[in-house]
Amino acid sequence: MKDILDFDRYPLDREGSAEWQQLVEQSIAALEVDGMFNLEGFLRPGVAEKAVREIRPVMAARSHVHKRMHNIYFKPDIPELAPDHPALRKVETISHTVCADQIPGSVVLAIYEYEPLLRFLAATMGKTRLHVMQDPLARTNVMAYRAGEALNWHFDRSEFTTTLLLQAAERGGDLEYRTDLRSDDNPNYDGVARLLEGRDPEAKILRMKPGTLNVFRGKNTAHRVTTVEGERERMIAVFSYYEKPGVMFSAEERVGFYGRAA
Numbered sequence: 001m002k003d004i005l006d007f008d009r010y011p012l013d014r015e016g017s018a019e020w021q022q023l024v025e026q027s028i029a030a031l032e033v034d035g036m037f038n039l040e041g042f043l044r045p046g047v048a049e050k051a052v053r054e055i056r057p058v059m060a061a062r063s064h065v066h067k068r069m070h071n072i073y074f075k076p077d078i079p080e081l082a083p084d085h086p087a088l089r090k091v092e093t094i095s096h097t098v099c100a101d102q103i104p105g106s107v108v109l110a111i112y113e114y115e116p117l118l119r120f121l122a123a124t125m126g127k128t129r130l131h132v133m134q135d136p137l138a139r140t141n142v143m144a145y146r147a148g149e150a151l152n153w154h155f156d157r158s159e160f161t162t163t164l165l166l167q168a169a170e171r172g173g174d175l176e177y178r179t180d181l182r183s184d185d186n187p188n189y190d191g192v193a194r195l196l197e198g199r200d201p202e203a204k205i206l207r208m209k210p211g212t213l214n215v216f217r218g219k220n221t222a223h224r225v226t227t228v229e230g231e232r233e234r235m236i237a238v239f240s241y242y243e244k245p246g247v248m249f250s251a252e253e254r255v256g257f258y259g260r261a262a
């Protein structure tokens, strides 16, 4: 793993050392302030490109194209809102997904399963332990977005999302987010409507570099990936970890997300 991850910068291999502890504390502080932390240069030079070379043929030939209109909640309706409320404005998401079972032996899966990474992430998230997901499809997904495609505005279902950017688009394909747009007890529908109308001055854009590990708290922070422009597709690995071992999707969920049950 020392040829894949930059342990000089990010000492995941020296768990419990003073420099490991310092990295954990910096990451926790960034989560508090920004709702995310970024480990730029997490991958050693050339590793993101290698990962892309492994995945590109599968992405080109066998990825699942998911195209849908949705609202920011990914729900058909919100009982307390009229169907024409501007917070329910529909947006379009298009993505191409490669599942973990399609990339056995890949560098991306080796990183996903690397135990010291799980222990580091658990420490930053204040969890006793994290486990890899058991679901053979969902455990790791690699998503691609091509010219004209975007992951549109949404809130995440999970408390944290862990991603590794493998390839950036020439232009666009940036993470745009609005920190704490809602809270667990205030849905702030008018604020949601304002954001969707492009009138929220607190929305920020983050341009990430390939090889960056990003941990993001997206449950109450609205976010999207802006529309990709140019020939090069944006490619990002999404790692799913749980506090419980053995988590699986149902067959219905697999069909919904990937177009196949197995």
Ligand SMILES: [Fe+2]
Binding pocket: 154, 155, 156, 161, 218, 223
């Ligand atoms: Fe998200």
